[in-house]
Amino acid sequence: MTDHRPAAKIAEAAPAPWTNHADIVAEVDDLRRRFSAPELSLAEVLCDAHPAADTAFICVDESFEPYRLSYGELADRSRRLASLLRDRGIGRGSRVGVLMAKTRQLPVVLVALWRLGAVEVPLFTAFAGPAIATRVNGAGAGLIVADESQQPKLTGIDVPVLGTGPGLDLEIDAQEPIEVAEAVGGDGLFLQLYTSGTTGTPKAVGVSGSALAAFVAYMRYGLGVTDDDVFWNAADPGWAYGLYYGIVGPLAIGRPNVLFAGNFTAESTARLLDALQVTNLAAAPTVYRALKKSGVMPQRPLRAASSAGEPLTADVVDWAPEALGVVVRDHWGQTEQGMAIGNAWDERLRTEVAPRSMGQALPGFVVGTVDESIALSVDESPLMWFSGYVDAPEQTRERFTPDGDWYLTGDVGRADGADFFFASRDDDVILAAGYRIAPFDIESILVADAAVIEAAVVGRPDEIRGEVIEAFVVIDEAAEERAGRVAEEGAAGEGAAGEDLQSRLQAAVRSMYGAHAYPRRVHVVAELPKTPSGKVQRFVLRDMEV
Structure with a gap:
């Protein structure tokens, strides 16, 4: 196939400070060799290699009573559960959807899957049924492990379900532990996540064993987790940041993470920070903004605090030190x-934070820009593990320059010396409370309404969530009137009629996608702004006074 993409103007890579430290360079090289080995077993390196008495996770439920799950208990129960899963036909390469809250059963389920060489397909618990179906059907999952409260969402999905809770504990107790720990090697997959842009269905990202090297590097260098830290990554493991660095990364370095199964509030967050004497916190800006707005502050100062998922705003930066x-x-x-x-x-790399900077290239990566896109050097990034989407060669090709030298992130930004500064997303993905939401997914639901002719959604600034979704729709007024939802005098406006339409569309998104992604406001417009080729200009909508 002829590549019609224009040749990219590749800027010189920005300085990568870690390459100036011979000890870090050697450590990175050792990580790369260790986790690319063909004999790599996920269960061994993430569980069995650690002292049995050490704590794997600090599990906290809604009663705020902490339970310390040891590596010995994690090893025993995951071996027993692996026996049960094997009897249900799960083995090497099997895809298994996991729809679970952050309970102490979650790591048991994951390590059991990895013992068998199976691949977890994480499912965010706020997803509605259709979003879950897209992922498990796309992955060809042979089983879904789901909490009882989540199982009503699985109606109509033709995949066997294994329920969690007390019943699963009894089943685990009845099994004989297996000793097998399947070696998938550095090239073998153990996770399959889904991501999406503005068009098309979600893309599958297969995570191989070699990615553990990059996860360990971030835990040690980026987050600076030490053996003396009480660490809490508050992100949800249904998404990459919470899964990579709240489950896999902590297991890989043998340092426990806090798993809180209760609902997030500023008050519950501050309570846990104090009760567990957390010293190192990682969370989305939403968490910090909620603490700031509530006025609730932990009694003990943190040693380290990190943010990811969306750019930090100046108000949080100014508020945090005190x-x-x-x-x-x-x-x-x-x-x-x-x-x-x-x-x-990491103290060897720590510098004063430049205003609005998202940082410098972390160990294992060399970063630059291609045209205006932030890009990673393929040849000079020893810990880069992504080589393409699962069974999607065309979408993979679009992510790399024609010569294959650079991976294009799709995020627009600039470099000033070693520091990078985020500008925007070239695919218009919305970042709401740290979650990446593709406009295409929400727009597809909105236009399914009989009265909606066209729809576009954008992210608008919000003090707490960073961005919230707002929708702009062009409606068929006759269809809306026939449905009895629009009075004659309000058919063209946003009065009572607009509120009826808004509530109906909000409910559709909640039920078809998830409660975290419904449009907070719906605006009826005569037409959507478009380019001459017919593409919606979402930047015009974002800037529109409404």
Whole structure:
């Protein structure tokens, strides 16, 4: 196939400070060799290699009573569960959807899958049924492990379900533990996540064993987790940041993470920070903004605080030193690569944070720009693990320059010396409370309404969530009137009729996609702004006075 893309103007790569430290360069090389080995077993390196008495996770439920899950218990119960899963036909390469809250059963389920060489397909618990179906059907999942409260969403999905909770504990107790720990090697997959842009269906990202090297590097250099830290990554493991660095990364370095199964509030967050004496916190800006707005502050200062998922705003930067006792350091990454840029906490790399900077190239990565896109050097990034989407060669090809030398992140930004500064997303993905939401997914639901002719959604600034979704729709007034939802005098406006339409569309998004992604406001417009070729100009909508 002829490549019609114009030749990219590749800027010189920005300086990567870690390459000036011979000890870090050697450490990175050792990580790369260790986790690319063909005999790599995920269960061994993430669980069995650690002292049995050490704590794997600090699990906290809604009663705020912490339970310390040891590596010995994690090993025993995951071996028993692996026996049960094997009897259900799960083995090497099997895809298994996991729709679970952050309970102590979650790591048991994941390590059991990895013992068998199976691949987890994480499912965010706020997803509605159709979003879940897209992912498990796309992956060809042979099983879904789901909490009881989540199982009603699985109606109509033709995949066997294994329920969690007390019943699963009894089943685990009845099994004989297996000793097998399948070696998938550095090239073998153990996770399959889904991401999407503005068009098309979600893309599958297969995560191989070699990615552990990059995850460990970020835990140690980016987050600066030490053996003395009480670490809490508050992100949800249904998404990359919470899964990579709240489950896999902590297991890889043998340092426990806090798993809180309760609902997020500013008050619950501050309570846990104090009760567990957390010293190192990683969270989306939403968490910090909620703490700031509530006025609730932990009693003990943090040693380190990091932010990811969307750019930090100046109000959080200014608030944090007095409220938390430390600067919140911004970091940048993607599902496809993990974290590649950040204001590192490792003392050898730590520098004063430049205003609005998302940081510098983290160990294992060399970063530059291609035209205006932030890009990663393929040849000079020893810990780069993403080579393409699963079974999607065309979408993969679009992510790399024609010569294959650079991976194009799709995020627009610039470099000033070693520091990178985020500008925008070239695919218009919305970042709401740290979650990446593709406009295409929401727009597809809106236009399914009989009265909606066209729809476009954008992210608008919000003090707490960073961005919230707002929708702009062109409606068929006759269809709306026939449905009895629009009075004659309000058919063209946003009065009572607009509110009826808004509530109906909001409910559709909640039920078809998820409660985190519904449009907070719906605006009826005569037409959508478009380019001469017919593409919607979402930047015009974002700037529109409404």
